[in-house]
Amino acid sequence: MSANVLIATPPMTVALIGNPNTGKTTLFNRLTGTRQRVGNYPGVTVARKTGGMEIDGRAVTVIDLPGAYSLAATSPDERIAIESLQGWIEALPDVVVCLVDATHLRRSLFLARQLADLGRPLIIALNFTDEMRTRGLSIDADRLAQRLGTRVIPIAARNGEGIGRLCAATSETFASPPVSRPPEWPVSVAESVALLRSELARRGGATVEDALLRRMLFEDDHALLGRLGVACQECAPLLDRVRRPIRTAGMHPLAAEALVHYRFIDSVIAEVVSRAANAKPGRTERIDGVLTHRVSGLLIFAGLMFVVFESIYTFATPAMDGIEAAAALLRGWVRPLLAGTPMFQSLVCDGAIAGAGGVIVFLPQIFLLFFFIALLEDTGYLARTAFLMDRLFGWCGLNGKSFVPLLSSYACAVPGVLATRTIEDPKARLLTVLVAPLMSCSARLPVYVLMIGAFIQPVYGATVAALVLFAMHLVGLVVALPAAWFFNRKVLKIRVQPFLLELPPYRMPHPKDVLWRMWEGGREFLKRAGTVILAMSILIWAALYFPRPARIVDETRREFVAATATAATTTPGAIEARLAANDAVLQAALDHEIAANYLEQSFLGRAGKAVQPLFAPAGFDWKITVGVLASFPAREVIVSTLGIIYHLGEDAQGDSLRDALRKAKWTDGALAGRPVFTLATALSVMIFFALCMQCGSTLAVIARESGRRWAVFAFVYLTALAWVAAVLVFQIASRIS
Amino acid sequence: MNFDPAARTVCDLLPGEWATVSAINHDAGIGRRLLSLGLMPGCRLRLLRRAPLGDPIMVELPGCVVCLRRLDALSVSVQEECLQTS
Numbered sequence: 001m002s003a004n005v006l007i008a009t010p011p012m013t014v015a016l017i018g019n020p021n022t023g024k025t026t027l028f029n030r031l032t033g034t035r036q037r038v039g040n041y042p043g044v045t046v047a048r049k050t051g052g053m054e055i056d057g058r059a060v061t062v063i064d065l066p067g068a069y070s071l072a073a074t075s076p077d078e079r080i081a082i083e084s085l086q087g088w089i090e091a092l093p094d095v096v097v098c099l100v101d102a103t104h105l106r107r108s109l110f111l112a113r114q115l116a117d118l119g120r121p122l123i124i125a126l127n128f129t130d131e132m133r134t135r136g137l138s139i140d141a142d143r144l145a146q147r148l149g150t151r152v153i154p155i156a157a158r159n160g161e162g163i164g165r166l167c168a169a170t171s172e173t174f175a176s177p178p179v180s181r182p183p184e185w186p187v188s189v190a191e192s193v194a195l196l197r198s199e200l201a202r203r204g205g206a207t208v209e210d211a212l213l214r215r216m217l218f219e220d221d222h223a224l225l226g227r228l229g230v231a232c233q234e235c236a237p238l239l240d241r242v243r244r245p246i247r248t249a250g251m252h253p254l255a256a257e258a259l260v261h262y263r264f265i266d267s268v269i270a271e272v273v274s275r276a277a278n279a280k281p282g283r284t285e286r287i288d289g290v291l292t293h294r295v296s297g298l299l300i301f302a303g304l305m306f307v308v309f310e311s312i313y314t315f316a317t318p319a320m321d322g323i324e325a326a327a328a329l330l331r332g333w334v335r336p337l338l339a340g341t342p343m344f345q346s347l348v349c350d351g352a353i354a355g356a357g358g359v360i361v362f363l364p365q366i367f368l369l370f371f372f373i374a375l376l377e378d379t380g381y382l383a384r385t386a387f388l389m390d391r392l393f394g395w396c397g398l399n400g401k402s403f404v405p406l407l408s409s410y411a412c413a414v415p416g417v418l419a420t421r422t423i424e425d426p427k428a429r430l431l432t433v434l435v436a437p438l439m440s441c442s443a444r445l446p447v448y449v450l451m452i453g454a455f456i457q458p459v460y461g462a463t464v465a466a467l468v469l470f471a472m473h474l475v476g477l478v479v480a481l482p483a484a485w486f487f488n489r490k491v492l493k494i495r496v497q498p499f500l501l502e503l504p505p506y507r508m509p510h511p512k513d514v515l516w517r518m519w520e521g522g523r524e525f526l527k528r529a530g531t532v533i534l535a536m537s538i539l540i541w542a543a544l545y546f547p548r549p550a551r552i553v554d555e556t557r558r559e560f561v562a563a564t565a566t567a568a569t570t571t572p573g574a575i576e577a578r579l580a581a582n583d584a585v586l587q588a589a590l591d592h593e594i595a596a597n598y599l600e601q602s603f604l605g606r607a608g609k610a611v612q613p614l615f616a617p618a619g620f621d622w623k624i625t626v627g628v629l630a631s632f633p634a635r636e637v638i639v640s641t642l643g644i645i646y647h648l649g650e651d652a653q654g655d656s657l658r659d660a661l662r663k664a665k666w667t668d669g670a671l672a673g674r675p676v677f678t679l680a681t682a683l684s685v686m687i688f689f690a691l692c693m694q695c696g697s698t699l700a701v702i703a704r705e706s707g708r709r710w711a712v713f714a715f716v717y718l719t720a721l722a723w724v725a726a727v728l729v730f731q732i733a734s735r736i737s
Numbered sequence: 738m739n740f741d742p743a744a745r746t747v748c749d750l751l752p753g754e755w756a757t758v759s760a761i762n763h764d765a766g767i768g769r770r771l772l773s774l775g776l777m778p779g780c781r782l783r784l785l786r787r788a789p790l791g792d793p794i795m796v797e798l799p800g801c802v803v804c805l806r807r808l809d810a811l812s813v814s815v816q817e818e819c820l821q822t823s
């Protein structure tokens with residue numbers, strides 16, 4: 001592209017804004033297709049999506065602002081919206097497109113009126129016109145445009161209707177912004193604005209537009225005043241003084257804006273909306289009669305959750321097995337290729353491929369999880385689950401919206417923590433983040449299966465085994481609620497926020513959007529978890545690999561030959577001869593022995609031995625302790641680490657590991673000769689893994705979403721909790737049995 | 738038109754009952770949020786149902802349906818409508 005073309009069509013920035021559920025995501029995807037970037041707003045953890053598109057050869061950046069009901073910020077999402085529109089967070093958008101839900105015109109126009117007051121070039125995209133028609137409503141868009149003084153473009157984002165016209169209107173507005181017609185404010189408001197202006201001028205602050213002064217008048221949020229350099233403790237008395245005219249006129253200052261806007265909106269609606277005589281009464285109300293009924297509603301809810309849960313575990317299994325098999329194949333294929341450089345071979349096979357495989361193996365579950373969440377959300381059911389569950393979660397400081405993040409955490413805490421972004425109340429959000437790692441994620445399943453398979457099923461039968469497995473999944477939730485209650489009372493000192501949730505009408509979800517959300521969820525997980533787990537696996541690999549003194553090979557060989565010879569009542573020479581003749585069985589046994597001894601001598605192995613006394617009250621020997629230490633970055637490595645420690649080679653994980661655990665004996669101390677694993681040990685290991693914070697990616701995500709301080713807090717409290725619980729379980733269970 | 742905490746509130750309505758908002762406590766956070774949804778004195782609303790455990794409640798406002806906790810709903814006082822049902 002030559003320079004003068006660039007000058008002829010300068011790029012343009014368009015901001016999309018609208019109430020939640022007005023189809024903003026749908027429109028954004030239609031406009032930008034796959035050319036999107038998801039990031040974060042600088043300094044805060046609200047998802048920030050931008051995308052590129054082209055209108056008549058002009059490069060257009062589309063910014064998707066968070067959904068907001070009002071510019072009076074009550075959630076971090078809403079604060080971002082206003083700050084972006086002021087150009088504080090990013091470049092001032094050239095055109096603002098406000099999405100308005102044609103079927104909820106009254107409520108949607110409020111935000112549109114606030115935007116009109118800001119005086120930026122504005123277009124109203126009147127969405128859901130398809131649904132409006134089927135409901136027998138019609139809106140006179142031209143008349144609406146006249147009354148509002150902005151362009152109004154009817155669209156149906158889901159099937160792409162009117163998008164072309166919307167783009168054209170955006171171009172036109174950019175080229176020649178219409179003269180905006182701001183709302184007419186009562187005299188009392190104007191007086192208050194003037195007072196505020198002079199107060200600020202007296203302080204020598206920068207001059208500010210009237211619209212911004214009005215935002216300060218109508219809100220209790222002092223952040224705006226703070227930005228103009230007014231000290232915190234001065235804000236309240238200052239606002240009180242300048243709001244006097246509004247109060248004298250008989251209005252509550254915080255209500256004045258809504259009163260003025262809604263008076264106007266109601267008059268506009270009376271003029272532009274007409275309702276066909278045969279308009280159908282709500283389908284939504286009838287469905288709600290069943291789905292939120294106190295009996296049928298709860299039954300259907302339980303049934304649905306069971307299906308979601310069951311599918312995440314069962315449907316994903318073939319794919320997960322496939323991925324594991326593929327990783328093993330790849331390792332088997334790569335290993336001989338790198339035989340010349342043993343360290344590099346081990347790094348690639350045991351560090352990188354195993355680590356990456358350990359992340360990708362969860363992808364099928366994450367996809368299924370996001371599929372269901374998108375499906376439930378797009379139908380409108382998710383809001384109902386919050387309605388049904390709020391009481392259960394409310395008493396401990398969480399709220400109904402905590403339900404989805406906690407449910408997601410049963411697959412993996414990473415998407416669970418990310419899903420807490422939908423919770424407006426900062427306190428409930430933080431509490432949810434803190435307890436989400438307690439939900440029994442699928443990475444814990446292998447530990448449960450191993451322990452139950454080895455120590456419970458053979459003794460107590462399949463029924464008890466299934467019950468224990470179920471109980472293990474419940475433990476986290478049972479601990480989470482009191483934990484949240486405790487943090488709510490003792491640790492967090494944040495004001496309780498009101499819980500207001502809009503229940504959208506039931507809608508048929510659009511397959512393309514559901515699949516897109518599923519894809520996005522999976523991609524985000526890979527990006528977040530992938531990098532951390534991969535890095536961690538390589539670190540752990542190094543801690544298990546080094547220092548690797550060369551003498552171990554010879555020493556082990558000598559001991560091995562001697563021991564085998566004694567066992568088989570032959571001479572060491574005969575054993576040496578068989579080894580020299582490449583006896584495969586003998587060689588494999590020796591290799592396992594060497595691997596185990598390397599591991600015992602590795603940094604992590606020594607650390608395990610050193611730390612073991614700490615875990616002794618929970619019944620862990622040094623081998624379990626090494627396994628526990630190794631699984632702090634990612635708990636799923638416990639099984640393969642135990643495999644290595646128990647001389648099995650890392651690929652033998654099934655029955656042979658089970659047997660090895662059963663045969664394991666204490667080698668020293670008072671218990672020497674007694675089995676390490678009893679029922680009590682098995683239970684205490686399971687409890688420890690159920691409660692402990694052994695997941696580097698979750699920690700990283702918590703640090704990003706809530707700050708490093710809370711990540712440290714979560715790590716410390718969960719690890720301490722796990723230790724205490726494991727010790728209690730072990731001590732009690734070993735007394736009883 | 739000041740808010741009277743002793744007045745009848747949304748919580749006292751029967752499921753399905755319509756009422757007119759007589760006052761909203763703007764000093765409570767919930768009052769402001771309801772206001773931005775367009776709920777103000779004079780508006781009609783209807784209690785649709787209570788959640789299985791009695792809390793929260795589902796309320797139909799002009800143009801949308803919301804879920805409120807009882808504690809928050811105490812900020813909205815109403816006047817019953819004598820003859821109307823629907």
Ligand SMILES: Nc1nc2c(ncn2[C@@H]2O[C@H](COP(=O)(O)OP(=O)(O)O)[C@@H](O)[C@H]2O)c(=O)[nH]1
Pocket residue numbers: 018019020021022023024025026027067127128129130131155156157158159377378379507508509510513
């Ligand atoms: N009938 C209809 N449904 C739509 C339209 N636009 C979006 N939807 C649906 O409305 C729901 C909410 O849309 P979404 O884009 O997630 O809204 P957001 O919360 O504003 O991002 C989804 O189920 C969409 O499929 C439309 O023009 N017509």
